[in-house]
Amino acid sequence: MVAKVLGYVDYIVFGASLLISLAVGVYYSRSGGKQRSVEEYLMGNRRITCLPIALSLLVTFQSGISLLGLPVEIYYYGTQIYLGIVGMVIGYTIVAAFIVPVLYPLQITSVYEYLEMRFQSRVVRLVGCVLGLLFTMTYMAVCLFLPGLAMESVTGFPKWVSICVVAVVVVIYTMLGGIKAVVWTDVIQFIVMLAGILTLIIKVCYQRDVAEVWKTARDEDRLQFLNFDPDPTNRQTFWAVTIGTITTWIGNALSQSGIQRICATESVGEARKSVIFNLPAAVLYETLVTFLGIAIFTYYSMAKCDLQTAGLVQSSNEIVPYFMMEQLSEIPGLAGLFLACLFSATLSTLSSGLSAISALIWEDIIQPHFQCFSLRQGSIVTRTTVPVSGIVIVGMSFLAMSLPGTITQITMGTLSASSGPLVGVYLLGMMFPWATAKSAIVSGVLGFSLCLSMTIGSNLYPANYPKLPPVPTYGCPGLNSTLTEPNNITFLPVNATSTRDFDRRLIDDKALPFYAENSTLVPADGQSKDDVTPWLFRVSFLWYHVSGVVTTLFIGVALSILTGGLNDLPCEERFVFLFVRNLRCYQKQLNINRSLAHYSVFRASFRSKDDSENRASFRSTEKYKNGAQSRSARL
Incomplete structure (x- = not known):
């Protein structure tokens, strides 16, 4: 059960995936207009078709985070999180039906241009830009250390080396090929991701029957889909997963990476198709990764070996790559294929983020102050920002490695602080025509402060989330039945009978029961009695994004009214x-404004006519003529 090292065939497969990405970047650097203009480099001349845009949207926001994080969530907390596909479908439907028809006709390059046009304020745009840069760079930093984590855990290859290799590759092909290279490498990387996941699932199903896998997961209480508990401190519930996913996917679409792709299409119809066509592929991907999580749990449950408790992995985030090496290392090339899958997921996210950062820095920071740049000079500037941003993100990724918790929790927590308030500001502007710039700024800052406090507090005072009955360790190689479980682990008695039976089986197998002498049994409300963590910091990370959106909207509307x-x-x-435009109160006020505008234009033209007539009559007077003659005499 000890992980094996990669063979030369695995390195060849893995290296080929990196070379393909580089080749695409080189190709687009020499084709078409050779990325000489800002419009081509950042937007692909707005002529990219909807299907590659759809796949690019998928891999940009799924990436290695879901590939490593989602199976771990299922391993410890069950399949409730899979219902995020319901929120994803609802969220992207809202984007296609309401948001795309507003933003696409504006023909913007930076999504924060909308804020300046809508609120007539440069400050609102700059605040949005800063939050957007935080969102993008944090997301990329978390993604970047994932493949390094996988490489080190299964091969001993240093994390810092793999981080630097990935950063160099993605910087090169993004800098050379622009948005076209980013989108088409995303398509290739999506194919590699599917191939890697399917290979691992097929290998598992070849060893274990699908019905057996499903039955084991059900017996061990991992199949949970309809937990309607309204308590926000419960880690995974139907409400937290669905509502949290709705706002999160709206936030993804309203990010610079999302809008840059959506607005790179030829028309509003193509933009809508790119969002809708993303859904089937996203649902398929989520389903496959969820089944992978069930398969991993079943495998180690039947083997009676919990990797983290036994010390075979240092972090729960290493479970998936360890499992991959166990299953695929026997066949040359398959382990390399899965690593290529993981790195492809990361490359797609990083390239999208670098392209987005390049667009933000040019459109929101440089161009407004240096309008003397030509289109060719602008292209050079945007290319230069790519490697600089890459260096900063590499540094941030080393800091991200020290964060506690699972990958999914880290990602949702760190991103919600910036993304949630931004979504709230956009919805405030699109839903409330009377919202002011001051209300947008104040509400956005307060929403950001709340989400940041929740994120920092949850890391300083980690909530003691109840886990389902874990996998035993007496089946691990090199361990014996006298191994005791760590203390102070809490378990969630979802079903008291099944839990007692679970302990009984362990006793029958001469294993120590999981409830150690001083462990804490969680009561029915899911909170241990000795938990002194403040309530705000115990709120599930799935509610962070929703909290930012709702807080910003509520405060923004209240301030506008007051x-x-x-x-x-x-x-x-x-x-x-569109539905706001049809409101009677809005149309009535709009008609009054139009009447006032027409009257102002009429008065301005009438005054201009009166002034010209007055000037003409004055010139005909004797006083004007005498003055003109005296001025001529002085000259």
Whole structure:
């Protein structure tokens, strides 16, 4: 059961996947307009078709995080998180039906251009840009150390070396090929990801029958889909998973990486298709990864060996790569294929993020202050920002490695602080035509402060989330039945009978029961009596993003009302949702504004006509003529 090293065939397969990405970047650096203009480099001249955009959207926001994190969540907490596909479908439907028709016609390059146009404020745009950069760079930093973690845990290859290799590869092909190279490498990497996951699942199903896998997961209480507990401190419930996923996927679409792809298509119809066509592939991917998590749990449950408790892996985030090496290392090339799958997922996210950062720095920071740059000079500037951003993200990835918790928890927690308030500001502008710039800034900052406090607090005071009955360790190689379980581990008695039977089987097998002498049995409400963590820090990480959105919206609307915003002029129709444009109160106020605007134009033209007539009559007077003659005499 000891992990094996990679063979030369595995390295060849893995290296080939990296070379393909580099080749795509080189190809697009020499084709078409050779990425000489900013429009081509950042937006692909807005002529990319919907299907590659759809796949690019998928791999950008799924990446190695879901590949390593989702199976671990299922291993410890069950399959409730799979219902995130319901929220994903709802979220992307909202994006296609309401958000795309607002943003695409504006023909923006930076998504934060909308904020300046909508709120008539440069400050709002800069605040959004800063939060967006935090969102993108944090997400990329978390993603970057994942393949390094996998490589080190299964081969002993240093994390820092693999991090630097991935960063160099992605910087090169992103800098050379622009958004076209990023999108088409995403398509290739999606194929590699599917091949790696399917290979591992087929290998597992060849050893264990699917019905057996399903039965074992059900007997051990891992199959949980309808937990309707309203308690927000419960780690995974139907409400937390679905509602949290809805706002998260709306946030993904409203990020620079999402809008940059959506607006790179030819029309609104193509943009909508790119969002909708993403859903079948995303549901398939989530289903395969979920089944992989069930298979991993079943395998180690039947083997009676919990890797982390036995010390075979240092972190729960290493379970998937360890399992991969156990299953695939016997056949040359298969382990390399799975590593290529993992690295492809990471490359796609990093390249998308680097392209997004390049667009933000150019559109929101450099161009407004240096309009003297030509299109060719702008292309050079945007290329230069790619390696600089890559260096910063590498440094952030080393910091991210020290964060506690599972990959999914780390990602959702760190990203929600910036993404949640941003989604709230966008919805505030699109849903409430009377919302003001001041209300947007104040509400966004307060929403960010709340989410950041929850994220930092949850890391300083980790919540003692109850786990399902874990896998025993007496079946691990080199261990004996006298191995005791670590103390202070809490277990969730989902079904008291099944839990007692679970302990009885262990006793029959001459293993120590899981409930150690001083372990804590969690009561029915899911919270241990000695848990002194503040309530706010015990809220499930799945609610962080929702909290940012709701807080920003509520405060923004309240401030707009309290400061007399309803008496101000509403924004233009093109900046709000289609259904808002049809509201009677909005149309009435809009018609009044149009009448006032037409009257102002008429008065301005009438005054201009009166002034010209007055000037002409004055020139005909004797006083004007005498003055003109005296001025001529002085000259």
